Amino acid sequence: MSAEEKSMSIIVTKGSLDWAYPPFILATTAAAMGLPVTMFFTFYGLPLLLKDLKLQLTAAGNPAMKMPMMGGHMGLPNLLTAIPGVDAACSKMMKNLMNKKGVAPIEELRDLAIEAEVRLIACQMTMDLFEYSLDDMIEGPELGGAATYIEVATQSDINLFI
Amino acid sequence: MADHTLDAKGLNCPLPILKAKKALKEVPTAGTLEILATDPGSVADFEAFCRQTGHELMEHSEDGGTYRFLIKKTA
Numbered sequence: 204m205s206a207e208e209k210s211m212s213i214i215v216t217k218g219s220l221d222w223a224y225p226p227f228i229l230a231t232t233a234a235a236m237g238l239p240v241t242m243f244f245t246f247y248g249l250p251l252l253l254k255d256l257k258l259q260l261t262a263a264g265n266p267a268m269k270m271p272m273m274g275g276h277m278g279l280p281n282l283l284t285a286i287p288g289v290d291a292a293c294s295k296m297m298k299n300l301m302n303k304k305g306v307a308p309i310e311e312l313r314d315l316a317i318e319a320e321v322r323l324i325a326c327q328m329t330m331d332l333f334e335y336s337l338d339d340m341i342e343g344p345e346l347g348g349a350a351t352y353i354e355v356a357t358q359s360d361i362n363l364f365i
Numbered sequence: 366m367a368d369h370t371l372d373a374k375g376l377n378c379p380l381p382i383l384k385a386k387k388a389l390k391e392v393p394t395a396g397t398l399e400i401l402a403t404d405p406g407s408v409a410d411f412e413a414f415c416r417q418t419g420h421e422l423m424e425h426s427e428d429g430g431t432y433r434f435l436i437k438k439t440a
Binding site: 228231232235236237304305306307315319 | 378379382385
């Protein structure tokens, strides 16, 4: 089986701390395994290309989010998740946990993706919609739209939507 | 004795694979890379990585929670 014959694309639609991981983990790993990879950043996924990432997660409406704590696993009742500062505290706790467990920060995975020549496409429509310019973004992304992505998808063996 | 050793202990998925890929660049063709890791998931992942890339997984073993892989670079 030749790795060169396979390629992958990922549509990245979400930009919270937790949702940022799957696309960057899969893109960097696929690239390491020899696959040409394209990531298309649209809607809330687009801010993952910003120079300065301030990733947070939301505890509200996420019953599966349980942190290991005092020998067990603790979640937050929805009512408490609305208190100001709770998301920031949960995000900080998650980042500490990730650091302790040797999970790479998203910034590091993103740098590795660029180093591995993963092709990054920023959705032009989302750029307009949320009033971003390429100056706000890291070096590397090109601009494109749905047709740009579809062309990539028709040439890719694996197409993921995350 | 391996040509190169990569200490990936304490790193979690996918870092051992990504660092191994980078380390392989420093290894000559037919040379070997030794990887030390503590991520139990790295066992299945290095097998898959080698099947996909064509590099040869010559040995793997575990000693007290540390996994050791020896990969021969094929191309």
